[in-house]
Amino acid sequence: MSDKTSGYLDMELLRFTTAGSVDDGKSTLIGRLLYDSKAIFEDQMEAIEISSQKRGDEEVDLALLTDGLRAEREQGITIDVAYRYFATPKRKFIIADTPGHIQYTRNMVTGASTANAALILVDSRNGVIEQTLRHSYIANLLQIPHIIVCINKMDLVDYSEETYNKIKEDYKKVAEKLNIEDVRFIPISAKFGDNVVDASENMDWYQGATLLNLLETIEIVDDRNHQDARFPVQYVIRPQSDEYHDYRGYAGRVASGVFRPGDKVKVLPSGLETTVKSIDTFDGELDMAFPPQSVTLNLADDIDVSRGDMIVSAENAPKVEQEVEAMICWMNERAMMPRGKYTIKHTSNEARCMVRDVKFKVNVNTLEEVTDDKQVGLNDIACITFKSAKPLFVDSYKENRITGSFIMIDEGTNETVAAGMIL
Amino acid sequence: MKEYNINHLRELEAESIFVIREVAAQFENPVMLFSGGKDSIVMFHLARKAFAPAKVPFALMHIDTGHNFPETIQFRDELMDETGTRLIVRYVQDSIDQGKVVEETGFDASRNKLQTVTLLDGIEDLQVDCAMGGGRRDEEKARAKERFFSHRDEFGQWDPKNQRPELWNLFNGKKHMGEHFRVFPISNWTEMDVWQYIYLENIKIPNIYFSHERDVFVRNGNLLSVSDFIPMRDTETVEKRIVRFRTIGDATCTGAVESEANSLEDIIEEVAASRTTERGTRHDDKRSEAAMEDRKKEGYF
Numbered sequence: 191m192s193d194k195t196s197g198y199l200d201m202e203l204l205r206f207t208t209a210g211s212v213d214d215g216k217s218t219l220i221g222r223l224l225y226d227s228k229a230i231f232e233d234q235m236e237a238i239e240i241s242s243q244k245r246g247d248e249e250v251d252l253a254l255l256t257d258g259l260r261a262e263r264e265q266g267i268t269i270d271v272a273y274r275y276f277a278t279p280k281r282k283f284i285i286a287d288t289p290g291h292i293q294y295t296r297n298m299v300t301g302a303s304t305a306n307a308a309l310i311l312v313d314s315r316n317g318v319i320e321q322t323l324r325h326s327y328i329a330n331l332l333q334i335p336h337i338i339v340c341i342n343k344m345d346l347v348d349y350s351e352e353t354y355n356k357i358k359e360d361y362k363k364v365a366e367k368l369n370i371e372d373v374r375f376i377p378i379s380a381k382f383g384d385n386v387v388d389a390s391e392n393m394d395w396y397q398g399a400t401l402l403n404l405l406e407t408i409e410i411v412d413d414r415n416h417q418d419a420r421f422p423v424q425y426v427i428r429p430q431s432d433e434y435h436d437y438r439g440y441a442g443r444v445a446s447g448v449f450r451p452g453d454k455v456k457v458l459p460s461g462l463e464t465t466v467k468s469i470d471t472f473d474g475e476l477d478m479a480f481p482p483q484s485v486t487l488n489l490a491d492d493i494d495v496s497r498g499d500m501i502v503s504a505e506n507a508p509k510v511e512q513e514v515e516a517m518i519c520w521m522n523e524r525a526m527m528p529r530g531k532y533t534i535k536h537t538s539n540e541a542r543c544m545v546r547d548v549k550f551k552v553n554v555n556t557l558e559e560v561t562d563d564k565q566v567g568l569n570d571i572a573c574i575t576f577k578s579a580k581p582l583f584v585d586s587y588k589e590n591r592i593t594g595s596f597i598m599i600d601e602g603t604n605e606t607v608a609a610g611m612i613l
Numbered sequence: 614m615k616e617y618n619i620n621h622l623r624e625l626e627a628e629s630i631f632v633i634r635e636v637a638a639q640f641e642n643p644v645m646l647f648s649g650g651k652d653s654i655v656m657f658h659l660a661r662k663a664f665a666p667a668k669v670p671f672a673l674m675h676i677d678t679g680h681n682f683p684e685t686i687q688f689r690d691e692l693m694d695e696t697g698t699r700l701i702v703r704y705v706q707d708s709i710d711q712g713k714v715v716e717e718t719g720f721d722a723s724r725n726k727l728q729t730v731t732l733l734d735g736i737e738d739l740q741v742d743c744a745m746g747g748g749r750r751d752e753e754k755a756r757a758k759e760r761f762f763s764h765r766d767e768f769g770q771w772d773p774k775n776q777r778p779e780l781w782n783l784f785n786g787k788k789h790m791g792e793h794f795r796v797f798p799i800s801n802w803t804e805m806d807v808w809q810y811i812y813l814e815n816i817k818i819p820n821i822y823f824s825h826e827r828d829v830f831v832r833n834g835n836l837l838s839v840s841d842f843i844p845m846r847d848t849e850t851v852e853k854r855i856v857r858f859r860t861i862g863d864a865t866c867t868g869a870v871e872s873e874a875n876s877l878e879d880i881i882e883e884v885a886a887s888r889t890t891e892r893g894t895r896h897d898d899k900r901s902e903a904a905m906e907d908r909k910k911e912g913y914f
Contacts, residue, residue, distance in 0.1 A: 199622065202618070270758045270773065270774070271758070274757065275751045416617055424638060427666075428667065430667070434666050437667075439666075443627060471662070472662035473662075483627050484631050484634070538638070591781065595783065599785055604785070604788055604789065605777055606778050
C-alpha cells in the first residue's frame with residue numbers, strides 16, 4: 191500500500207458542536223473551516239454562488255453551505271441540527287451545527303450530547319453576553335470535555351489585543367462559576383480566515399494555535415471512561431446452525447471500562463456472577479474490548495441474559511435504582527405533565543416512569559434556580575425526580591455519559607420529549 | 614492512554630454495527646435496502662459483522678428500476694448466494710404495469726422518481742416496519758439534516774421540520790400502526806470513509822467502479838453510458854472513453870467519470886484529489902436546488 195493510502199487509515203474521529211447567537215458568524219466559521227480545509231467541492235461552491243446571486247447578495251454567503259432545507263434558505267435561518275464532515279491528515283471531524291436561536295435549546299442539547307468539544311462563538315464587539323452564558327451552561331450540563339471560545343469578528347475591533355484580553359477575563363469568570371475545566375481561547379475572523387486554518391497576519395500578538403490546529407491536537411482518548419466496566423446487552427446472538435448449536439453471545443457496545451477474557455463480571459438485574467469466556471467479533475476473538483467498540487461477549491456460565499440487562503465488573507457495579515434524580519431538558523411543545531407517566535429509554539433498557547417532583551428549574555440566562563414555578567415546557571431545563579417501574583442500572587452523568595443519560599418518550603405520541611442526565 | 618486508541622474507520626464501524634443491532638432489536642420486520650452500489654455493499658458487510666456467527670436476521674430488498682448495469686445484478690446475485698441471504702426484489706416495471714405510476718417521457722426520462730411508489734408499496738405489502746438505507750449525510754444538503762432513526766408517517770412521508778431529537782446513542786423507534794422507520798446506519802460516513810473501509814476490509818465491489826473502456830455520450834456535462842434505456846438526441850454522438858463509475862444508481866441518471874483508476878489505492882487517491890462531489894455525476898439531483906428534499910419528503914430513499 192502506498193504511504194498516501196496508509197495515512198488515511200490512521201486518523202482519529204473528533205465530534206464537535208458549535209454554539210453562537212444568530213449574528214455571531216457561526217455558519218460563516220463553519221463555511222470557512224470547510225472551505226479552507228478544502229472540504230467544499232466545486233459543484234457545491236457553484237451551487238451557493240448561484241443561490242447568493244439569486245438572493246442579490248454581494249458576496250458569496252458561506253452560510254448557505256450549511257442551510258440545507260428550502261425553508262431555511264428562504265428565511266435565512268437554520269432550523270435543525272445539520273451534520274458536516276471534513277478531514278485533515280490527522281483527524282476526521284463531524285460537526286453538529288446547531289441553530290443559535292433561543293427557542294432551539296433542544297437542538298443545542300442534541301448536538302452537544304455526542305460532542306468531544308464545543309466551539310462557543312463570541313462577537314468581539316459585544317463580548318460575553320447572556321447567550322454566551324446560556325451556551326456555556328448547556329455545554330457544561332452535557333459535559334462536553336473541551337470548550338474552545340472563538341472570539342470572532344476581530345477585524346471589526348482592529349484586531350485589538352486589549353479587547354481580546356478583556357473578553358477572555360470575562361469568560362474565565364463564567365467558566366469558574368460553571369466549573370468548566372478545560373477552556374481555551376482563540377481570536378479569529380471567520381470572514382477573513384484569521385486563525386481559523388491559517389495563522390493571522392493581523393494579530394502577531396497571538397502566539398497560540400489556530401482553531402484547526404487545536405481541533406487536530408486536543409487529546410480525546412482519555413475523555414472516555416476506562417475505569418468502570420459497563421456493557422449494556424443490546425441483542426442476543428443465537429445462530430440457527432449446527433456448527434454453532436450451543437452458541438449464545440451477548441451483543442452490545444462497551445459503554446465504559448475495559449473487558450478482558452477471564453474478567454469476573456456480574457449480570458444485572460439478576461446479580462449472578464460469572465467470567466468473560468471470550469470477546470467475539472466477525473474477525474475473530476479480541477484480547478480486550480473498550481469504548482466505543484461493538485463486540486459480542488461470551489460468558490463462561492449458562493445464565494439467563496437478555497436485552498436491557500447489563501454486564502458489569504463484579505467489583506465495581508453501577509447503582510441499581512428505581513428512584514432517580516436528574517437534570518432534564520424538555521424538548522416538546524406539550525409541557526411535562528405533573529406526575530405524568532412516560533417511557534424511559536436508558537442504555538438498552540426501557541421502563542415506564544412517573545414524574546414525582548420538580549425540584550427547581552434553571553433560568554439559563556442568569557443560572558438561577560427557580561423553585562416557585564413547576565411548569566416544565568419546551569426548552570426548559572429542570573431538576574426532577576422520577577420513579578421507574580423497574581430497576582435502572584445507573585451511574586451519574588458526570589462519571590459516565592452513556593450509563594448516566596436517558597430520554598423520555600411520550601406514550602401517546604411516541605415522541606422523544608426530554609433528554610436526561612442523572613445526578 | 615494509547616492502548617485504547619481507535620481509528621476513525623473502526624469507530625464508524627462500531628457505531629454502524631450498534632445501529633444495525635438496534636434495528637434488529639427494536640423492529641419486528643425490518644429489511645435492508647440493497648442497490649448493489651458501494652454504500653449498500655458496505656452496509657450489508659457491517660450487518661454481517663453485527664450478527665456473526667449467526668446470519669443476518671433480516672432480508673435485503675432491492676427496488677429494481679429495470680434500468681440496471683448488468684454487472685451490478687450479477688454481483689448482487691453472487692453475493693446473496695455466497696452469504697445465504699434472502700433477497701426481495703420489487704420491480705418499478707410492475708408499478709408501471711399496474712398503472713400506479715406513469716413512465717416519464719422525453720430524452721431525460723428517468724425511473725428514479727418512480728422508485729418511491731414501488732418502495733412504499735413494497736413496505737406496505739410486506740408489512741415492513743423499518744427499512745435501512747445506505748444514505749449518508751455528506752451526500753447532499755437535505756440528507757445532512759437526517760436522523761439515524763427517521764420516522765415516516767402512514768403515507769411514508771418525511772417531515773424534516775418536525776423530526777424527533779436524537780441524543781447520545783439512544784434511538785427511539787416507537788411508532789403507530791401503519792407508520793414505519795427509515796434507518797441510516799452509515800449516516801456519519803463520507804465517500805472517502807466508504808472507500809477506505811472497502812480497502813481496509815478488502816470488500817468485493819462490482820467491477821464497473823474500476824476503470825474500463827465504455828461507449829458513452831455527453832449530456833449536460835455528464836458521461837452517460839450508451840444503453841437501450843436512454844434515447845439519444847441526433848446531436849449526441851457515441852464515443853469510446855476510459856471511465857469508471859463513482860456511484861451506481863439507475864443507469865439513466867448515473868454518469869461515469871473519466872478515470873484510469875483500476876485499484877482501490879488509485880480510487881482513494883482520486884477521491885482525495887477530486888474537486889466535485891460524487892452526486893455531481895447524478896443527473897437526478899440537478900433538477901432543482903431542493904430536488905433531494907422534495908423526493909425525500911415523498912418517501913424516497
